Amino acid sequence: MYGIVNKAIQDLVVKEFGTTAWEKVKVRSGIDVDFFISNQPYDDSITYSLAQAVSEETGLTLSQVLIAFGEFWVLHTGKEKYGSLMEAGGASLREFLINLPNFHSRIMLIYPNLKPPEFRVSNVSENSVRVHYFSERIGLQDFVRGLLQGLGKLYDLPVEIELLQSRDDGSDHEIYKISW
Amino acid sequence: MPNQKFIFPEQQFNRLFPFYFIIDSDLKVLRVGKSLSKLLPEMEQKKIDEIFIFKRPGHDELSFQTLGQLNQLIIIESKGAERITLRGQFEYLDDSNHLLFAGTPWFYSMDQVKAKKLTLHDFAINDPMIDLLQVLKTEEIVSGEVKELLEHMQRQKNESQTTAQRLGQLITNLQAGILLEDENRKIVLTNNTFCQMFGIPVPPEQMVGWDCSLSAEQSKHLFTESEAFVEKLQTY
Numbered sequence: 001m002y003g004i005v006n007k008a009i010q011d012l013v014v015k016e017f018g019t020t021a022w023e024k025v026k027v028r029s030g031i032d033v034d035f036f037i038s039n040q041p042y043d044d045s046i047t048y049s050l051a052q053a054v055s056e057e058t059g060l061t062l063s064q065v066l067i068a069f070g071e072f073w074v075l076h077t078g079k080e081k082y083g084s085l086m087e088a089g090g091a092s093l094r095e096f097l098i099n100l101p102n103f104h105s106r107i108m109l110i111y112p113n114l115k116p117p118e119f120r121v122s123n124v125s126e127n128s129v130r131v132h133y134f135s136e137r138i139g140l141q142d143f144v145r146g147l148l149q150g151l152g153k154l155y156d157l158p159v160e161i162e163l164l165q166s167r168d169d170g171s172d173h174e175i176y177k178i179s180w
Numbered sequence: 181m182p183n184q185k186f187i188f189p190e191q192q193f194n195r196l197f198p199f200y201f202i203i204d205s206d207l208k209v210l211r212v213g214k215s216l217s218k219l220l221p222e223m224e225q226k227k228i229d230e231i232f233i234f235k236r237p238g239h240d241e242l243s244f245q246t247l248g249q250l251n252q253l254i255i256i257e258s259k260g261a262e263r264i265t266l267r268g269q270f271e272y273l274d275d276s277n278h279l280l281f282a283g284t285p286w287f288y289s290m291d292q293v294k295a296k297k298l299t300l301h302d303f304a305i306n307d308p309m310i311d312l313l314q315v316l317k318t319e320e321i322v323s324g325e326v327k328e329l330l331e332h333m334q335r336q337k338n339e340s341q342t343t344a345q346r347l348g349q350l351i352t353n354l355q356a357g358i359l360l361e362d363e364n365r366k367i368v369l370t371n372n373t374f375c376q377m378f379g380i381p382v383p384p385e386q387m388v389g390w391d392c393s394l395s396a397e398q399s400k401h402l403f404t405e406s407e408a409f410v411e412k413l414q415t416y
């Protein structure tokens with residue numbers, strides 16, 4: 001994944017646990033990269049090793065780490081680095097989710113090595129939306145959950161997130177129902 | 181003017197959208213913009229799924245109906261060796277029951293544009309594609325430089341680590357006793373001879389980080405002449 005993703009993991013660890021903890025995470029993961037450049041592609045295995053090492057170092061489960069990372073991505077990385085892009089996504093959570101499919105499609109064109117997820121929305125109602133998540137990558141369901149939770153917080157809405165189907169139970173993609 | 185119609189002669193429409201195409205309800209291509217036909221000369225009368233792979237959306241069952249309703253960025257890539265990427269949108273044309281694709285090819289560099297034998301004149305004047313390539317190029321140069329800088333720093337770091345290791349080994353085995361403290365009186369470095377001089381029963385590496393102001397007091401019980409040891413150390 002692009003360096004920005006690994007950098008965000010670094011920022012999360014440093015913010016919540018301090019720089020020493022991040023150095024330990026790096027040693028534990030066995031990754032010898034001093035500095036991640038946001039717009040350079042890195043092997044996916046680096047991201048997965050980092051997430052695993054954060055879990056071992058902090059005692060959080062991998063699932064908790066991914067959820068925390070998802071929230072951090074929206075509330076810090078997204079807000080601080082792509083503030084206006086995030087805001088351009090919509091004036092409300094509902095509008096943002098409806099625009100979600102276009103989000104990575106646009107980024108994808110600028111970064112040719114991107115293998116971004118694909119989103120689709122269905123069953124749009126006044127206070128709920130179904131978000132369909134298609135990805136070439138595995139094991140990131142809780143990351144998506146964290147992202148959606150983060151979006152709820154971004155729009156100051158208490159949200160309920162239900163995973164209706166998943167590749168884990170044989171479907172070809174995940175469906176999340178977000179209600180508020 | 182809610183129902184005003186805009187009618188363009190084809191030549192003018194071609195100036196605005198030189199990469200347009202129109203399909204009928206069987207998804208068959210009827211007409212192709214002048215620049216697009218330079219890129220993909222044999223589109224007419226073919227069905228779009230013979231010509232293109234849908235990248236975005238990539239997971240929908242695509243029918244004339246759904247394409248007309250998709251209010252979404254479309255990214256399609258031509259099949260075969262050419263691999264032309266187009267980004268744009270579909271619009272339903274009421275009068276003729278056709279779909280219009282309005283968009284532009286997407287390139288990653290000016291070299292690609294040249295390789296496809298396109299020139300500036302093949303793009304609409306309002307199309308920012310070429311300018312974007314300029315921006316991307318600058319970004320590519322800068323990130324190349326950042327990468328080079330990082331590699332340079334990584335090399336320097338490795339070199340200074342090796343030097344530090346060598347010096348460390350040299351000091352460990354030096355015949356003179358050495359103890360180096362930092363400004364907080366923490367041990368940074370010491371060696372075997374020092375430990376032997378004071379009869380300290382632990383290896384020198386283990387003493388790194390010890391607080392000298394306390395450690396002398398704390399470790400005095402390890403020594404036969406404990407008070408003398410503390411006194412002696414204070415003088416260093």
Ligand code: HEM
Nearest residue numbers: 001002078082085114115116117135136137140144147148
């Ligand atoms: C400004 C906002 C955002 C930016 C700039 C952004 C950018 C990115 C980038 C660069 C990647 C790495 C993909 C790769 O290297 O192949 C990524 C992955 C991902 N993004 Fe976003 N994103 C944003 C917002 C969101 C939001 C709001 C969601 C979902 C609700 C989301 C869901 C994901 C997921 C699930 C992945 C993991 C990759 C996968 O499943 O294959 N992103 N994004």
